[in-house]
Amino acid sequence: MGRLTEAAAAGGGASAARSAGPPPTPLPLSSTSPGCTATMASSEEDGANGGASEAGEEREAPGKRRRLGLLATVWLTFYNIAMTAGWLVLAIAMVRFYMEKGTHKGLYKSIQKTLKFFQTFALLEIVHCLIGIVPTSVIVAGVQVSSRIFMVWLITHSIKPIQNEESVVLFLVAWTVTEITRYSFYTFSLLDHLPYFIKWARYNFFIILYPVGVAGELLTIYAALPYVKKTGMFSIRLPNKYNVSFDYYYFLLITMASYIPLFPQLYFHMLRQRRKVLHGEVIVEKDD
Numbered sequence: 001m002g003r004l005t006e007a008a009a010a011g012g013g014a015s016a017a018r019s020a021g022p023p024p025t026p027l028p029l030s031s032t033s034p035g036c037t038a039t040m041a042s043s044e045e046d047g048a049n050g051g052a053s054e055a056g057e058e059r060e061a062p063g064k065r066r067r068l069g070l071l072a073t074v075w076l077t078f079y080n081i082a083m084t085a086g087w088l089v090l091a092i093a094m095v096r097f098y099m100e101k102g103t104h105k106g107l108y109k110s111i112q113k114t115l116k117f118f119q120t121f122a123l124l125e126i127v128h129c130l131i132g133i134v135p136t137s138v139i140v141a142g143v144q145v146s147s148r149i150f151m152v153w154l155i156t157h158s159i160k161p162i163q164n165e166e167s168v169v170l171f172l173v174a175w176t177v178t179e180i181t182r183y184s185f186y187t188f189s190l191l192d193h194l195p196y197f198i199k200w201a202r203y204n205f206f207i208i209l210y211p212v213g214v215a216g217e218l219l220t221i222y223a224a225l226p227y228v229k230k231t232g233m234f235s236i237r238l239p240n241k242y243n244v245s246f247d248y249y250y251f252l253l254i255t256m257a258s259y260i261p262l263f264p265q266l267y268f269h270m271l272r273q274r275r276k277v278l279h280g281e282v283i284v285e286k287d288d
């Protein structure tokens with residue numbers, strides 16, 4: 001497979017880029033629903049085919065979206081408004097906490113309920129993709145959401161001694177700014193009144209916020225390692241009647257290592273989306 005990048009200069013953003021694009025390329029992974037794409041490899045596969053996922057299939061997702069149109073639009077509008085509001089509440093709580101206390105110590109504890117609620121609610125993003133009401137790649141959404149859920153529940157919630165680390169603030173701030181921008185982008189897009197600065201923010205902020213967030217996450221996991229090793233938490237030792245063993249410490253090391261191949265894929269995916277949406281480029285996969 002060779003990659004050909006064309007500047008479409010259509011200026012119509014993602015939707016125009018989609019309609020100008022060629023028929024979808026067969027995907028390396030089969031998808032699980034008509035509206036879902038299942039690869040991180042190319043942006044037009046992620047979004048531009050609108051969900052037609054198998055070779056030779058007609059574009060199903062646009063049809064499906066039309067059929068589900070009203071219900072899907074109402075639900076997504078509600079969902080995005082709720083998520084924007086949730087992350088705004090979180091942002092205000094963090095700013096207020098810091099202004100009142102002058103320290104980040106105790107910040108996580110004070111906002112943890114809101115954070116857990118809204119970040120867990122974001123699992124619905126995988127469902128949205130699986131049922132085909134958004135064309136985002138299920139793998140991209142899955143990696144993004146599961147790494148957040150992992151950070152919230154299996155790291156910061158479970159390992160109290162690391163809750164006051166500066167690195168926690170780092171990823172909290174990166175997540176919060178990102179999500180306010182992202183969900184308001186979706187909301188205004190659905191309402192057909194997208195201010196340019198929100199579109200610009202959605203496809204520019206991540207350039208800094210993604211590495212900042214990932215650095216915060218990795219430093220937090222790193223800070224958790226000594227505690228996990230000392231306590232043996234979430235680990236299963238032999239001998240036991242099931243004859244299985246699991247070491248959470250090594251699991252964390254493997255998770256940290258998995259950022260090396262996975263994060264660049266997410267980052268480059270976003271850079272491709274940025275070129276497509278802000279500069280109207282069409283990225284075309286062609287068979288040699």
Ligand SMILES: CCCCCCCCCCCCC/C=C/C(=O)SCCNC(=O)CCNC(=O)[C@H](O)C(C)(C)COP(=O)(O)OP(=O)(O)OC[C@H]1O[C@@H](n2cnc3c(N)ncnc32)[C@H](O)[C@@H]1OP(=O)(O)O
Pocket residue numbers: 014015046047076080134135136137140141143144146147148150174175178182186187189190205206209210211212213214217255258259262263266269270273
């Ligand atoms: C068990 C342990 C697992 C651990 C795994 C470890 C490895 C992890 C490695 C990587 C870790 C990453 C950690 C993340 C950290 C951070 O988040 S730091 C903060 C900065 N973060 C960001 O900037 C995130 C940016 N990334 C993204 O936005 C995502 O990749 C995305 C959320 C999945 C979005 O992907 P994308 O394909 O670009 O989707 P969109 O362009 O947004 O959407 C495509 C179309 O779908 C429509 N749409 C999507 N969602 C909605 C919705 N909720 N409502 C309405 N519409 C939606 C969207 O509008 C697009 O439609 P069109 O405009 O018609 O194209």
